Amino acid sequence: MSTFLGMPSLPVYGTGNLHASESFPKAAHRELGNAQLRVNLGHATHTIRDKRIQVISELPDWEHLRDTGSAIKEAVMARLPELLEQFEENFTSRGGVIHWARDAGEANAIVAGLIRETGETEVVKIKSMATQEIGLNEYLEGQGISAFETDLAELIVQLDHDKPSHILVPAIHKNRTEIRDIFLREMPSVDPKLTDDPAVLAAAARAHLRRKFLTARVAVSGANFALADSGTLAVVESEGNGRMCLTLPETLITVMGVEKLLPTWQDLEVFMQLLPPSSTGERMNPYTSLWTGVTEGDGPQTVHLVLLDNGRSAALADEMGRSALHCIRCSACMNVCPVYERTGGHAYGSTYPGPIGAILSPLMTGIQAEENNSLPYASSLCGACYDACPVKINIPDILVHLRSLDVDSKRGKKKIPTQMDAGMKAASWALSSGKRLGLLEKGLPLGRLATGPAKKITKLPGIAAGWTQSRDIPAPPPQSFRTWWAKEHRRPKIDAAPAPSPEKEDQR
Amino acid sequence: MSAREEILGRIRAALKDNPEAPQIPRGYRKSSGLDEEALIELLVDRLIDYKAQVCVVEAAQVSARIAELLASAHSYVVPTGLDGGWLAKLDDVRGAGRGRFDSDSAPLTVAELDGIDAVVTGSAVAVAVTGTIILDGSPNQGRRAISLVPDHHICVVKATDIVGILPEALRRIDGTRPLTMISGPSATSDIELERVEGVHGPRRLDVIIAR
Numbered sequence: 010m011s012t013f014l015g016m017p018s019l020p021v022y023g024t025g026n027l028h029a030s031e032s033f034p035k036a037a038h039r040e041l042g043n044a045q046l047r048v049n050l051g052h053a054t055h056t057i058r059d060k061r062i063q064v065i066s067e068l069p070d071w072e073h074l075r076d077t078g079s080a081i082k083e084a085v086m087a088r089l090p091e092l093l094e095q096f097e098e099n100f101t102s103r104g105g106v107i108h109w110a111r112d113a114g115e116a117n118a119i120v121a122g123l124i125r126e127t128g129e130t131e132v133v134k135i136k137s138m139a140t141q142e143i144g145l146n147e148y149l150e151g152q153g154i155s156a157f158e159t160d161l162a163e164l165i166v167q168l169d170h171d172k173p174s175h176i177l178v179p180a181i182h183k184n185r186t187e188i189r190d191i192f193l194r195e196m197p198s199v200d201p202k203l204t205d206d207p208a209v210l211a212a213a214a215r216a217h218l219r220r221k222f223l224t225a226r227v228a229v230s231g232a233n234f235a236l237a238d239s240g241t242l243a244v245v246e247s248e249g250n251g252r253m254c255l256t257l258p259e260t261l262i263t264v265m266g267v268e269k270l271l272p273t274w275q276d277l278e279v280f281m282q283l284l285p286p287s288s289t290g291e292r293m294n295p296y297t298s299l300w301t302g303v304t305e306g307d308g309p310q311t312v313h314l315v316l317l318d319n320g321r322s323a324a325l326a327d328e329m330g331r332s333a334l335h336c337i338r339c340s341a342c343m344n345v346c347p348v349y350e351r352t353g354g355h356a357y358g359s360t361y362p363g364p365i366g367a368i369l370s371p372l373m374t375g376i377q378a379e380e381n382n383s384l385p386y387a388s389s390l391c392g393a394c395y396d397a398c399p400v401k402i403n404i405p406d407i408l409v410h411l412r413s414l415d416v417d418s419k420r421g422k423k424k425i426p427t428q429m430d431a432g433m434k435a436a437s438w439a440l441s442s443g444k445r446l447g448l449l450e451k452g453l454p455l456g457r458l459a460t461g462p463a464k465k466i467t468k469l470p471g472i473a474a475g476w477t478q479s480r481d482i483p484a485p486p487p488q489s490f491r492t493w494w495a496k497e498h499r500r501p502k503i504d505a506a507p508a509p510s511p512e513k514e515d516q517r
Numbered sequence: 518m519s520a521r522e523e524i525l526g527r528i529r530a531a532l533k534d535n536p537e538a539p540q541i542p543r544g545y546r547k548s549s550g551l552d553e554e555a556l557i558e559l560l561v562d563r564l565i566d567y568k569a570q571v572c573v574v575e576a577a578q579v580s581a582r583i584a585e586l587l588a589s590a591h592s593y594v595v596p597t598g599l600d601g602g603w604l605a606k607l608d609d610v611r612g613a614g615r616g617r618f619d620s621d622s623a624p625l626t627v628a629e630l631d632g633i634d635a636v637v638t639g640s641a642v643a644v645a646v647t648g649t650i651i652l653d654g655s656p657n658q659g660r661r662a663i664s665l666v667p668d669h670h671i672c673v674v675k676a677t678d679i680v681g682i683l684p685e686a687l688r689r690i691d692g693t694r695p696l697t698m699i700s701g702p703s704a705t706s707d708i709e710l711e712r713v714e715g716v717h718g719p720r721r722l723d724v725i726i727a728r
């Protein structure tokens with residue numbers, strides 16, 4: 010596409026907390042050293058897996074719901090401009106105000122401006138991936154505005170000056186004792202005899218936030234769904250902190266990605282059956298709130314919505330990858346992922362960890378973005394995420410697609426052949442002829458000499474070093490399979506040794 | 518160019534391959550086919566599972582049950598549109614006693630609500646399979662704040678308002694009203710993904726199912 014005046018060249022990638030600060034293998038290597046993290050994660054993800062399977066087994070039409078959900082989202086992407094306009098019209102006609110934000114910086118500035126207009130310097134917040142993605146809290150802090158996270162897990166992370174590691178349970182990497190210690194350290198008026206019983210910890214959070222809820226005049230939220238045919242927004246939650254933020258303040262500012270739309274009210278019945286079982290493994294989450302613009306006498310009387318692009322249009326432009334935008338942020342894919350279970354969410358760098366993050370982050374930032382280009386490799390392609398995904402996003406296929414984009418983008422850049430090129434060339438020479446391979450394999454026993462008494466290779470040279478970074482290679486066998494086969498299946502009177510080849514180059 | 522124009526332009530450009538919106542298959546269940554008795558039984562089971570308290574009474578017994586549940590409350594609030602009969606056994610609701618009315622014309626402040634122990638509301642519809650009660654802000658339920666701030670919520674569900682699954686419920690609801698779907702008392706799964714009841718919303722939920 011040609012670039013003309015005033016029109017940026019497409020696609021335009023996202024900014025904010027979508028980029029890792031280091032590559033996945035490096036970060037994962039460090040996180041794997043944290044044994045406590047692995048124990049916490051293993052416990053939590055297995056608890057939720059079992060609950061999810063149990064609840065889903067009660068739904069005879071689960072696969073139908075998934076098919077419907079997947080088709081609805083595909084239709085939303087195909088009709089996105091039209092649905093956005095329809096939503097805008099309905100939301101606005103019911104008293105809401107819409108703002109559009111091209112990227113993280115613009116969204117942050119809009120929210121800060123809206124808060125400043127109210128004259129407030131404190132806001133209460135409902136957990137929201139979109140505001141995490143744009144780094145809203147840090148930005149507001151720089152503007153002299155304090156944003157108080159009110160979701161228990163977000164509160165834990167905020168008090169500990171840590172980063173979220175899971176999209177549903179941001180403090181999943183902490184166990185109850187660690188959480189108790191954070192509360193003791195960071196909550197000024199907490200009972201010093203606080204125990205690590207989860208019910209006691211929840212009560213401490215209630216006491217800590219109660220006054221904030223009752224006095225806050227401005228709240229900031231995300232949204233799980235937006236219905237185009239009515240202009241309705243929905244927040245799905247558990248604790249009641251969402252209800253507090255959506256009901257008591259005078260001003261409500263919601264930040265939402267443009268892809269969150271559903272066409273009609275009827276579609277909500279599908280997604281509200283898909284989301285709770287997939288995310289917390291419950292038949293239904295304790296609280297869901299829906300609001301349509303402003304309702305006189307009930308709830309905030311000033312209602313804003315910031316519609317965020319920030320790389321979503323770039324993801325949409327990738328025909329193969331666009332279905333990553335179907336994601337309803339349930340977190341089922343990370344709960345079943347063998348890689349996530351071991352590395353935890355921090356290793357992915359971006360706000361979006363786990364299998365969905367491994368495709369969404371590079372799609373939103375561009376695969377050329379340094380550090381995010383290792384994310385598509387953070388998978389064994391086992392397919393557990395695809396099976397778990399309530400909207401059937403084919404994550405493994407998109408991972409492979411992004412790997413190929415990554416290879417292509419690197420090929421474009423480099424000039425001199427690398428070790429990998431040389432290796433591939435050699436492999437292609439050897440593997441394209443059975444005779445060459447047979448000949449090479451005869452050298453295998455020689456490799457044993459390099460392994461020492463432990464009969465293990467612990468360090469390979471060059472690019473092959475990556476392979477031995479976290480694993481040993483057993484010594485090569487004393488004979489190749491071909492040699493063994495030939496010996497075992499020697500036909501009488503026929504020499505099993507490779508016959509002389511007519512190909513000249515094979516004869517030495 | 519405005520951000521709106523630019524974002525819509527980017528999205529249109531991203532869709533230059535003109536993807537077709539697929540037909541939406543809707544093979545999922547539209548109703549549970551359960552009768553009233555089965556619905557009541559299932560709803561009771563689910564609510565108990567969520568650690569709500571629940572009882573099933575004849576319509577005429579609702580007021581007695583409410584009076585019983587409020588016996589130890591120092592104060593309570595009700596929306597003005599609540600069925601007067603439900604308050605029959607509470608003598609003091611209109612006086613300066615324990616009971617307060619909340620209405621659009623005379624709303625209580627948040628601080629006042631914070632000082633009130635309990636709230637009694639009706640409900641719009643309940644979903645048996647998921648144990649979900651939906652409030653839609655009708656006069657017998659009031660505005661959202663009154664069923665949120667007091668720590669004890671007593672909610673009356675009429676047996677005829679119970680349906681089996683969510684699609685049946687949403688068909689009965691106007692989506693543009695301020696809606697709250699409630700499935701048990703406030704809870705969190707944020708500590709080691711184990712559910713604990715009682716965070717910011719009402720920690721005690723009493724459901725009275727009225728035949």
Ligand code: SF4
Pocket residue numbers: 287335336337338339340341342343365394397398399400401402
């Ligand atoms: S990709 Fe699917 S499974 Fe993963 S968070 Fe999104 S919707 Fe859930």
